[in-house]
Amino acid sequence: MTQWVLHVDMDQFLVAVELLRRPELVGLPVVVGGRGDPTERAVVSTASYEAREHGVRSGLALRLAKRRCPDAVFLPVDRPVYEEASARVMETLRSHPGAVVEVLGWDEAFVGVETDDPLATAREVQAAVLAATSLHCSVGIGDTLVRAKIATEFGKPRGTFQLTRDNWMEVMGERPTTALWGVGAKIAARLEAIGIRTVADLAAADEDALVAAFGPSSGAHLGRLGRGGGRSRPDDTPWVARAHGRETTFQADLTTADDVRAALAELAERVVDDVRAEDRPVQRVHLKARFAPFFTFTKVRKLAEPTYDVEVIARTAYELFVALDDDRPVRLLGVRGEMVPPPGGY
DNA sequence: TCTGGGGTCCTAGGACCC
DNA sequence: TCTGGGGTCCTAGGACCC
Numbered sequence: 001m002t003q004w005v006l007h008v009d010m011d012q013f014l015v016a017v018e019l020l021r022r023p024e025l026v027g028l029p030v031v032v033g034g035r036g037d038p039t040e041r042a043v044v045s046t047a048s049y050e051a052r053e054h055g056v057r058s059g060l061a062l063r064l065a066k067r068r069c070p071d072a073v074f075l076p077v078d079r080p081v082y083e084e085a086s087a088r089v090m091e092t093l094r095s096h097p098g099a100v101v102e103v104l105g106w107d108e109a110f111v112g113v114e115t116d117d118p119l120a121t122a123r124e125v126q127a128a129v130l131a132a133t134s135l136h137c138s139v140g141i142g143d144t145l146v147r148a149k150i151a152t153e154f155g156k157p158r159g160t161f162q163l164t165r166d167n168w169m170e171v172m173g174e175r176p177t178t179a180l181w182g183v184g185a186k187i188a189a190r191l192e193a194i195g196i197r198t199v200a201d202l203a204a205a206d207e208d209a210l211v212a213a214f215g216p217s218s219g220a221h222l223g224r225l226g227r228g229g230g231r232s233r234p235d236d237t238p239w240v241a242r243a244h245g246r247e248t249t250f251q252a253d254l255t256t257a258d259d260v261r262a263a264l265a266e267l268a269e270r271v272v273d274d275v276r277a278e279d280r281p282v283q284r285v286h287l288k289a290r291f292a293p294f295f296t297f298t299k300v301r302k303l304a305e306p307t308y309d310v311e312v313i314a315r316t317a318y319e320l321f322v323a324l325d326d327d328r329p330v331r332l333l334g335v336r337g338e339m340v341p342p343p344g345g346y
Numbered sequence: 347t348c349t350g351g352g353g354t355c356c357t358a359g360g361a362c363c364c
Numbered sequence: 365t366c367t368g369g370g371g372t373c374c375t376a377g378g379a380c381c382c
Binding site for chain 2 (some may be wrong): 033034041042043044045059060061062064067078079096105117214215216217221241242243244245246247248249290294334336
Binding site for chain 1 (some may be wrong): 365375376378379382
């Protein structure tokens with residue numbers, strides 16, 4: 001028996017969950033995002049495959065989604081329903097004999113299994129998830145987490161794909177570095193500046209050069225990533241949150257200090273609700289502010305004493321806001337509370 | 347054309363200490 | 365007059381992911 005990693009990724013998850021309770025929308029372009037009103041400031045969380053054909057993607061402003069696909073049905077984000085569906089998916093994965101499940105988000109997880117027929121196991125997992133939830137997923141099969149994760153893209157929708165040491169270079173070698181998990185536009189540009197454009201270039205790159213350009217941790221990580229390497233066993237230790245935050249985009253920009261203070265107080269209150277539930281007080285306060293149209297700043301301050309006190313957190317956030325010394329209208333505010341680590345650390 | 351809301355991790359560099 | 369070498373703690377800021 002061999003150790004394999006499966007990466008299970010739900011297909012158009014938010015839309016799929018909505019279609020279960022609105023079957024009449026199956027086959028139509030459906031967009032889930034914000035409060036479901038395309039005239040508001042909000043973005044697409046998930047678009048159905050039919051909507052994607054019109055160029056609607058996650059992260060696109062709802063207003064633009066409406067323009068690109070005027071016939072789309074817009075639905076509001078309904079977190080509790082997705083959390084519930086997600087929990088059933090994860091429970092199904094954990095019920096597979098011998099499975100070690102590492103959750104990555106609402107709609108995806110790594111599953112470590114021992115099997116001589118990983119494709120058959122992947123099919124079993126897909127069938128079990130479908131039976132338990134009526135939802136379809138794609139499964140990437142790999143000999144490392146990175147390979148399994150990237151394989152999934154080639155299996156979508158409802159399919160599987162296998163990526164291992166043997167076919168990694170053949171499949172990935174000529175692709176740009178942005179095809180890798182964790183390499184975005186900025187990192188890709190910095191790599192290109194030192195002559196690395198493709199995955200094959202990165203795999204062959206000199207480790208010292210990568211470390212010189214990206215530091216000891218990131219440099220070594222990038223080299224491994226190019227070769228598809230890294231961890232090969234999922235880790236199922238329960239997740240312990242480092243921080244909780246809340247942020248809001250205002251439909252009408254804020255212009256007065258009182259409005260800002262009131263908004264920060266409300267956000268701080270919601271943050272404290274979350275950190276109380278963790279039973280670990282806030283030790284550092286992060287303030288995020290976006291001024292119209294797109295300048296975003298974050299500031300951090302460590303508190304003298306860890307606290308659950310909403311007043312202290314809200315006042316600290318406001319002090320950080322004032323320190324920005326920017327009098328443009330405010331489009332977004334966020335407060336994040338970084339908690340004291342649990343006994344024994346993370 | 348307009349950019350959510352929830353997160354994590356890393357690096358650089360200053361302040362300070364021995 | 366010039367200035368080691370190791371370490372910790374802190375903030376700022378960048379980048380990425382779902």
